[in-house]
Structure formats: C-alpha cells, structure tokens
Amino acid sequence: MISFNRSQVIGAEFPDADTIRFNGIQEDHIYGMEVQMEVRIADGEILKVDGNMKRYTNFVCPQAVPVLQTAIGNSLRDEGWESKIMKEIGRKGCEHFAEIIIECGHCLDQAVRSRDLSLALEKDPGLDQHQFLQNWSISP
Amino acid sequence: MILRFLRNKLVEVEPRPDGNLSVSWRLTDDLLKVDVQMIIQVPDMEILEAEAKMDRFVPQGCESASVLIKRIEGINIGSGLRKIVGGILGGADGCSILVNAVLESANAVILHFTRPGIQMGEAVTDADQKLAGLQAMLQSSPRLVRSCISFQDESPIMQGLNL
Numbered sequence: 001m002i003s004f005n006r007s008q009v010i011g012a013e014f015p016d017a018d019t020i021r022f023n024g025i026q027e028d029h030i031y032g033m034e035v036q037m038e039v040r041i042a043d044g045e046i047l048k049v050d051g052n053m054k055r056y057t058n059f060v061c062p063q064a065v066p067v068l069q070t071a072i073g074n075s076l077r078d079e080g081w082e083s084k085i086m087k088e089i090g091r092k093g094c095e096h097f098a099e100i101i102i103e104c105g106h107c108l109d110q111a112v113r114s115r116d117l118s119l120a121l122e123k124d125p126g127l128d129q130h131q132f133l134q135n136w137s138i139s140p
Numbered sequence: 141m142i143l144r145f146l147r148n149k150l151v152e153v154e155p156r157p158d159g160n161l162s163v164s165w166r167l168t169d170d171l172l173k174v175d176v177q178m179i180i181q182v183p184d185m186e187i188l189e190a191e192a193k194m195d196r197f198v199p200q201g202c203e204s205a206s207v208l209i210k211r212i213e214g215i216n217i218g219s220g221l222r223k224i225v226g227g228i229l230g231g232a233d234g235c236s237i238l239v240n241a242v243l244e245s246a247n248a249v250i251l252h253f254t255r256p257g258i259q260m261g262e263a264v265t266d267a268d269q270k271l272a273g274l275q276a277m278l279q280s281s282p283r284l285v286r287s288c289i290s291f292q293d294e295s296p297i298m299q300g301l302n303l
Contacts, residue, residue, distance in 0.1 A: 004252040012145035060290040111145035114170040
C-alpha cells in the first residue's frame with residue numbers, strides 16, 4: 001500500500017505575449033496548497049502572486065499566505081533564485097508554497113518552448129520538432 | 141483561457157515486504173516524460189537501487205539519465221544530501237531534472253515517516269494538548285526550528301521553548 005503520495009500539477013496560460021500565468025497545485029497525504037502567479041517572460045520577474053492553503057498541520061500555517069506577496073519583484077531567472085524563494089517564502093512563510101513557486105520556475109522556459117513549438121506546428125505541421133527545440137531561444 | 145502547457149508530477153512511497161521502501165517519481169509534460177525508481181534501505185536510509193528513464197525531448201545533459209542515476213546508489217538520505225546530489229548529478233553539464241527527482245523522492249521518504257505522527261496529533265482535540273504536542277515534536281526534531289512561519293521565534297508554538 002502507498003504510504004505517502006504527492007502530486008504537483010502546473011498549468012500555464014499566456015494572457016499576453018510577454019506574460020505567463022501559472023496555476024500550481026500541490027496535494028499530498030498531509031498538505032494541500034495552490035498558487036496562482038503571473039510572471040514576465042522576458043526577465044522572469046514575478047508580477048503577481050496569490051495562494052490558497054487548503055490543508056495544513058497547525059493553526060499558525062495560514063499566516064504564511066500574506067508572506068507570498070514578498071515574492072513579487074523576484075526573478076525566476078536570477079542566479080540562486082531557488083534558494084532565495086525557499087528562504088523568503090519557505091522559511092519565513094510556508095515551505096510548500098515555496099515548492100510550488102519553484103516548480104513554476106522550473107516550468108517557465110519549458111512552457112514558453114512548448115507554446116512556441118505549438119505555434120510553429122500550426123504554421124508547419126511537418127516541422128522537425130527536435131530541430132526546432134534545439135535551435136529555440138527566448139525571443140528578445 | 142486554455143492551458144498552453146501542463147506538467148504533472150507524482151511521487152509515491154511504498155513499503156516493501158522486506159521492510160525497505162520503494163519510491164517512484166514521475167513527471168510528464170508537453171515536452172518531457174521522466175520515470176525515476178529508487179529502493180531505500182530502512183533504517184539506514186541508503187539508496188540501494190536507482191533507475192531512470194527519459195523520453196520525448198530530452199534536455200542536454202540528461203541524455204544518459206539511465207547511466208547517470210547509478211551514481212547515487214550507496215548514498216544515504218540525510219544531512220548534506222542536497223549538496224552531494226547536486227555535486228554528483230548537477231552543475232553546468234549535469235541533469236537538474238534528476239537532481240530534483242532524487243531530492244523530491246528523499247523528501248517524500250521523510251514525509252512517509254512524518255505522516256503517522258501528524259495523524260496521531262489529529263486525534264487530540266484539546267487546544268493546550270495540541271500545542272504541547274507540537275512543542276514536543278519540535279524538541280525531538282530540532283531541524284524544524286525556524287524552518288517555516290510556524291516555527292519562527294515569534295510563533296506562539298515557540299513561546300516558552302528555548303530552542
């Protein structure tokens with residue numbers, strides 16, 4: 001029998017050409033959290049963030065929700081951004097919120113690459129996808 | 141607005157008949173599919189076996205994932221793991237996906253051991269007893285002190301504790 005199970009689901013929308021909106025969910029046997037976050041694609045700066053704590057372990061945990069706002073202005077492309085998020089959002093707030101933000105950060109380039117490949121395939125269904133991704137870079 | 145990208149990740153811990161733990165870590169998104177399996181020896185927490193498979197558009201540095209992952213066999217889950225795994229699998233030419241897979245699997249193993257204590261604490265309904273239970277947990281697990289807002293010095297849970 002499974003004794004511990006955690007799922008993370010990260011979805012990405014593109015409300016405009018230079019903004020990505022993440023919806024991140026983390027559910028496990030102990031915790032249940034959600035984060036919505038908008039990020040500027042060009043420099044990875046967090047523009048907007050909101051969170052919902054659905055399942056937690058003690059009465060102090062919900063005080064971590066407003067701490068999420070300190071993530072605004074941080075860049076998901078800066079050197080050491082993961083440690084900074086874990087320190088500022090995780091230690092001063094909630095580690096599980098930080099884990100979701102970090103996973104959104106891991107998805108940033110992957111989601112843009114995916115969008116660009118999808119758009120390119122609409123124009124050219126026979127496109128060499130491996131070649132496209134090998135040559136892919138963030139548009140200036 | 142429809143999603144243009146979706147990533148699903150799942151980590152599962154399952155005790156084996158021999159007392160060891162089997163950990164399965166999987167990732168699937170529009171461009172990538174990863175499967176990492178590990179066996180952890182209990183109680184010394186040594187990674188006995190590790191296997192990895194990657195599919196779809198495999199990132200640079202991860203092409204030999206099934207070979208790379210073997211490097212973590214023999215490592216113990218414990219303090220310094222982040223640095224050790226980062227050193228073995230990460231870096232500029234490394235595979236950050238495997239680093240994350242191993243660290244998240246190790247975290248899931250720790251939460252496998254944490255879950256029964258939290259479950260027992262839920263049976264306590266008296267607020268003072270609940271607080272005393274949290275304080276006892278902190279005293280027995282000092283690594284949790286200042287690890288999150290609940291265990292910072294200003295938290296009511298920390299009051300009266302000299303940690």
